[in-house]
Amino acid sequence: MDRPAVRRCVGVAPEDFAARHWGRSALLSPAADLPKAFDDLLTLRDIDELLSRRGLRTPFLRVAKNGAVLSSNQFTRSGGTGAEVADQVGDDQVARLFDQGSTLVLQGLHRLWPPLIDFASQLGVDLGHPVQVNAYITPPSSQGFSAHYDVHDVFVLQVAGQKRWLVHEPVHTDPLRSQPWDQHADAVAARAQEEPLIDEVLSPGDALYLPRGYLHSAKALGEVSAHLTVGIHVLTRYTLVDALLRLAARDPDLRATLPLGIDAADPEQLVPHLTETVEALARTLRETPPEDVARIVRGHVWSGTRPAPLSPLAQAAAAQSVEQGTWVRLRGGQRFRLAVQGDRAVLEVPGDRITLPAATEPALAALLDGEPHVVGDLPALDVAEQTVLVRRLLREGILVPMGERA
Numbered sequence: 001m002d003r004p005a006v007r008r009c010v011g012v013a014p015e016d017f018a019a020r021h022w023g024r025s026a027l028l029s030p031a032a033d034l035p036k037a038f039d040d041l042l043t044l045r046d047i048d049e050l051l052s053r054r055g056l057r058t059p060f061l062r063v064a065k066n067g068a069v070l071s072s073n074q075f076t077r078s079g080g081t082g083a084e085v086a087d088q089v090g091d092d093q094v095a096r097l098f099d100q101g102s103t104l105v106l107q108g109l110h111r112l113w114p115p116l117i118d119f120a121s122q123l124g125v126d127l128g129h130p131v132q133v134n135a136y137i138t139p140p141s142s143q144g145f146s147a148h149y150d151v152h153d154v155f156v157l158q159v160a161g162q163k164r165w166l167v168h169e170p171v172h173t174d175p176l177r178s179q180p181w182d183q184h185a186d187a188v189a190a191r192a193q194e195e196p197l198i199d200e201v202l203s204p205g206d207a208l209y210l211p212r213g214y215l216h217s218a219k220a221l222g223e224v225s226a227h228l229t230v231g232i233h234v235l236t237r238y239t240l241v242d243a244l245l246r247l248a249a250r251d252p253d254l255r256a257t258l259p260l261g262i263d264a265a266d267p268e269q270l271v272p273h274l275t276e277t278v279e280a281l282a283r284t285l286r287e288t289p290p291e292d293v294a295r296i297v298r299g300h301v302w303s304g305t306r307p308a309p310l311s312p313l314a315q316a317a318a319a320q321s322v323e324q325g326t327w328v329r330l331r332g333g334q335r336f337r338l339a340v341q342g343d344r345a346v347l348e349v350p351g352d353r354i355t356l357p358a359a360t361e362p363a364l365a366a367l368l369d370g371e372p373h374v375v376g377d378l379p380a381l382d383v384a385e386q387t388v389l390v391r392r393l394l395r396e397g398i399l400v401p402m403g404e405r406a
Helices: 004-009 014-020 044-053 091-099 114-127 181-192 237-248 267-287 290-303 312-320 358-367 383-395
Strands: 027-029 061-065 103-106 131-138 153-160 163-168 198-202 207-210 215-220 225-232 327-330 337-341 344-349 352-357 399-401
Touching: 004 014, 004 114, 004 207, 044 091, 044 103, 044 131, 061 091, 091 103, 114 131, 114 225, 131 215, 163 181, 163 207, 181 215, 198 207, 237 267, 237 290, 312 383, 312 399, 327 383, 337 358, 344 358, 352 358, 352 383, 358 383, 383 399
Parallel strands: none
Antiparallel strands: 027 207, 061 103, 103 131, 131 225, 153 207, 153 225, 163 198, 163 215, 327 399, 337 344, 344 352
């Protein structure tokens, strides 16, 4: 697998990154080691457009100064006549705060800015883990946040200006989402006073990978600095534990009520019930089919990502006009699972489960391979059947017509 989005973020081959750095160690990648800079993803001009002409609302913008996040009422106001919006970003308010040294954080750009929608969609496919994209814009010689760690892995992609990054070893290895840095604030502060693992200035086109837990802080140098933080919400073994525990709720022994009058504060009274619970839990964990666990984990991943955008009006028109010779392809970033169950082909996609005759499976498999296909050349079905199948998948948003964003 080529993993083109990963290649943009790391200066080593993706397979080397997976073996040596993924979830293990930080990696600094100078611009000279990367395919190209990041100005096709976001520029300072783009940031001005987002803040002034796109009707941005909270929580798509946060503002921070001296490590504290400002109240949104300091940079939002009513949308004006005819717009029942009370929290639209005020560009003049943002300009004033930025001039006074505040850092701007544009959040959720993987939902908002077309180049980053496409990039995040491909990166999520490359990694197999959900991703999000934020942008941090810092005034000259300013620092938005003090040393801290994230509970997700990150790629830092420098897009404008320069920023000095200090990176320290973790004080809490592989933190879960329920274990944020402020639970270890004293240890973080002490570690930040030690010799850093990385002390480097990132310039436009440079990239940095940090596994979750690595302490970091960054300060802009003599000009406005902007970088993208690509947050990777990694699946962990605890993700599997969580899925197993959810499935364990099916066991009636584990749902049994404890005795009337029990003193739950008394360990001696809990001992026999704990013993029986552990035995029942061990049994149900051993007997849980992997397919059931995969279904829950799959839902978690799929709910955290979206396929590439499609044009609703063009999509509806394409579905209505399918005929022999119509070219289609799989929607970019579309997650799916195809299986044959008895006399039915079952296609699972985020939020839906489509069942079709088993005879459609060869044509479905072809349509889902990511390559362009034309109605009339699909296997095992006549033209009329191919037309019905393609029309259905266009209406479901699984396929897109050629020429549509893919």
